[in-house]
Amino acid sequence: MNKVAIRVPFVDLNLQHQPIQNQIEQAVKGVLNKGDFILGKAVADFEAAFAAASGTEYGVGVASGTDAIALGLQACNIGVGDEVILPANTFVATLIGVLRVGAKPILVDCDPQTALIDLEAAAQVVTSHTKAIIPVHLYGQMVSPKQLLDFAATHKLLIFEDAAQAHLAEREGYRAGSVGIAAAFSFYPSKNLGAFGDGGMLVTKDLDVAQKMVRLRNYGAAQKYVHVESGTNSRLDTLQAAVLLAKLPYLLQWNCDRNSIAQQYDIELAPLASAGIILIQNQSGTGHVYHLYVIKIDDACSLERQQIQDKLTAAGIQTGIHYPIPCHLQPAFTYLGYQQGDFPQAEKLAKQILSLPMYPGLGSSQIKEVVAEITVMISGEQQQLLYI
Ligand SMILES: *Cc1c(COP(=O)(O)O)cnc(C)c1O
Numbered sequence: 001m002n003k004v005a006i007r008v009p010f011v012d013l014n015l016q017h018q019p020i021q022n023q024i025e026q027a028v029k030g031v032l033n034k035g036d037f038i039l040g041k042a043v044a045d046f047e048a049a050f051a052a053a054s055g056t057e058y059g060v061g062v063a064s065g066t067d068a069i070a071l072g073l074q075a076c077n078i079g080v081g082d083e084v085i086l087p088a089n090t091f092v093a094t095l096i097g098v099l100r101v102g103a104k105p106i107l108v109d110c111d112p113q114t115a116l117i118d119l120e121a122a123a124q125v126v127t128s129h130t131k132a133i134i135p136v137h138l139y140g141q142m143v144s145p146k147q148l149l150d151f152a153a154t155h156k157l158l159i160f161e162d163a164a165q166a167h168l169a170e171r172e173g174y175r176a177g178s179v180g181i182a183a184a185f186s187f188y189p190s191k192n193l194g195a196f197g198d199g200g201m202l203v204t205k206d207l208d209v210a211q212k213m214v215r216l217r218n219y220g221a222a223q224k225y226v227h228v229e230s231g232t233n234s235r236l237d238t239l240q241a242a243v244l245l246a247k248l249p250y251l252l253q254w255n256c257d258r259n260s261i262a263q264q265y266d267i268e269l270a271p272l273a274s275a276g277i278i279l280i281q282n283q284s285g286t287g288h289v290y291h292l293y294v295i296k297i298d299d300a301c302s303l304e305r306q307q308i309q310d311k312l313t314a315a316g317i318q319t320g321i322h323y324p325i326p327c328h329l330q331p332a333f334t335y336l337g338y339q340q341g342d343f344p345q346a347e348k349l350a351k352q353i354l355s356l357p358m359y360p361g362l363g364s365s366q367i368k369e370v371v372a373e374i375t376v377m378i379s380g381e382q383q384q385l386l387y388i
Helices: 013-034 041-053 065-075 092-100 119-124 145-155 207-216 238-275 305-314 331-336 344-352 364-387
Strands: 058-062 083-087 104-108 130-133 158-162 182-186 200-204 221-223 277-279 293-297 353-356
Touching: 013 041, 013 238, 041 058, 041 200, 041 238, 058 065, 058 207, 065 092, 065 158, 065 182, 065 200, 065 207, 083 092, 092 104, 104 119, 119 145, 130 145, 145 158, 200 207, 238 277, 238 293, 238 364, 293 344, 305 353, 305 364, 344 353
Parallel strands: 083 104, 083 130, 130 158, 158 182
Antiparallel strands: 058 200, 182 200, 277 293, 293 353
8 A cells, every 4th residue: 555645644742742841751750759650649730720720620530531421420410210411423432421320311413503412402302301411512612601501400400511622612701611510521642631641530510529529430439448339440640640730731822723723724715615615613712622623525515525535645634534423323322222314414414524634733834735635626626527
């Protein structure tokens, strides 16, 4: 196979880490010297700092974002007999978290303009068993806090945010993680704030939820060898917490960079709207932290999404699809009884979306290159059609 030289990678973490390598090395060395590898000082320090940055009270570090969802739901006393509403177009971990606590997932469709959960569709599926809604702040854009709070008040539901893609995102004066009873974050390396491995956190304003979460991540222990809960082992490593704490002061700037990059993409891609390249709507301005920059390739386009992705790959431009198969059509979950056609907007998005390179440090000339490639391939195709 011919290996194409990568001109624009999908993500480049080195650009982020090199300028602060010294701080990160010092942080890691500090842990090595102290040897407090499990629930050490950096964990508590990072929990407090990240919770405060997210506009909430308590943070409880865990091993992954998936555990933050599953254990977090358990900490909020959501479980067997409860129904939980979530969008069909999310990363599968949201659904896995609900299933792990034994609650019944109720999937709903999304708004095709923003790709965020459709709250009108959510209102249709509320029953007397519904306990919570999980808004997923997808791609880095928050679901409207005002609409969420209204919805939750009307239907007497808990809001449990999946903020795994939305570190420090803002909308209507709320930070991601500060809207509901609790919120789950992921520190997977490529997230807006990423560790050097796996990590996650539950944030909450509720002391009871925080205290239960502290027990759940540590075998359900209220004190050493006294187990009051059926917990597990899911702690954020001190080493990872130290790295995250060293990176946290730069997060706002990195998010700012992502937002500017998105604005440039928006401007440069705008002329392609009539050619079927459609932007996902940003309804939160600079509060959108663009974990991903996603476009839609609709029926008006002369090329299929797959063709565009292949041509970009051949040109050395890496892209992604988030996500190609909505949750309800995943082979593992056919037993839930959903079918093709149940969530038309989510299904259509899965076929049309394409995530373009997005990371702090992505240069203006690289953005131009990406857009130029797309422009040429689309207009080239149109010209060919004219000659037929
Ligand atoms: C990344 C992600 C998760 C899972 O986090 P992990 O740390 O990978 O377990 C959950 N939900 C969403 C929306 C995500 O993007």
